[in-house]
Amino acid sequence: MTHDAKHTAGNAEETEVWNDETVEQYVAKWGKDPTNRMTVEAAGLGPKDVVVDVGCGSGEAVRVAAERVVHGRAIGVDPTPAMIRIATEQTREHACAERIQFIEGPAEKLPLESGSANVVLAINSLHHWAQPDAGLAEVWRVLVPGGRFLIGDEETENGGWSHAEGDLSDPVKIRHLVESHGFESVCTSRHTDADAVLLLMESNKPAR
Numbered sequence: 450m451t452h453d454a455k456h457t458a459g460n461a462e463e464t465e466v467w468n469d470e471t472v473e474q475y476v477a478k479w480g481k482d483p484t485n486r487m488t489v490e491a492a493g494l495g496p497k498d499v500v501v502d503v504g505c506g507s508g509e510a511v512r513v514a515a516e517r518v519v520h521g522r523a524i525g526v527d528p529t530p531a532m533i534r535i536a537t538e539q540t541r542e543h544a545c546a547e548r549i550q551f552i553e554g555p556a557e558k559l560p561l562e563s564g565s566a567n568v569v570l571a572i573n574s575l576h577h578w579a580q581p582d583a584g585l586a587e588v589w590r591v592l593v594p595g596g597r598f599l600i601g602d603e604e605t606e607n608g609g610w611s612h613a614e615g616d617l618s619d620p621v622k623i624r625h626l627v628e629s630h631g632f633e634s635v636c637t638s639r640h641t642d643a644d645a646v647l648l649l650m651e652s653n654k655p656a657r
């Protein structure tokens with residue numbers, strides 16, 4: 450498998466089609482991708498944080514986050530109904546299930562109230578958004594002032610950022626995109642463990 454095939458819906462034409470069949474294939478291969486856990490670990494969540502994972506897939510990062518936000522909440526949002534169904538099924542028996550919620554919806558129209566989240570995550574997700582500009586405007590809307598936005602992507606085999614092509618594979622352009630929406634203190638970092646290499650871009654919605 451080439452890196453281009455990774456983190457795509459896995460359909461024969463390698464186009465972006467998320468449906469029952471491609472979702473089953475994706476979750477079987479990548480549902481527990483270590484970059485989910487690594488992003489949450491790097492996020493340094495506080496116990497009262499309300500965390501939203503945009504493009505949450507089968508919910509791995511949401512479950513890991515819920516173990517840390519013991520007085521908060523962890524919410525996964527994804528536009529693909531089959532992802533939300535699998536995420537919900539996989540979470541039913543989880544010890545932190547009462548702090549976890551999955552909601553169907555796209556980044557471009559987040560089904561959340563303004564100023565309702567402290568931390569927003571987008572893990573292997575940003576390059577799948579149909580309209581990144583609209584999605585970033587929504588991330589800004591749902592974050593409280595002082596809230597944090599973390600983009601996590603697995604490093605590609607050639608050392609690149611994300612499995613996208615074009616602007617969303619270029620960290621300089623991603624940074625400009627994020628800054629153009631008002632996010633500040635943008636910083637990138639690289640995290641390795643035995644299973645994966647995570648590239649992370651963290652930024653803040655300025656406090657008032």
Ligand SMILES: C[S@@+](CC[C@H](N)C(=O)[O-])C[C@H]1O[C@@H](n2cnc3c(N)ncnc32)[C@H](O)[C@@H]1O
Nearest residue numbers: 456467504505506529555556572573577578579
């Ligand atoms: C490569 S998967 C990543 C899933 C999960 N974050 C992970 O890393 O395991 C990309 C996810 O983006 C979701 N997605 C597609 N279009 C989206 C959009 N417009 N807004 C938010 N998520 C989207 C897909 O449904 C899919 O679950």
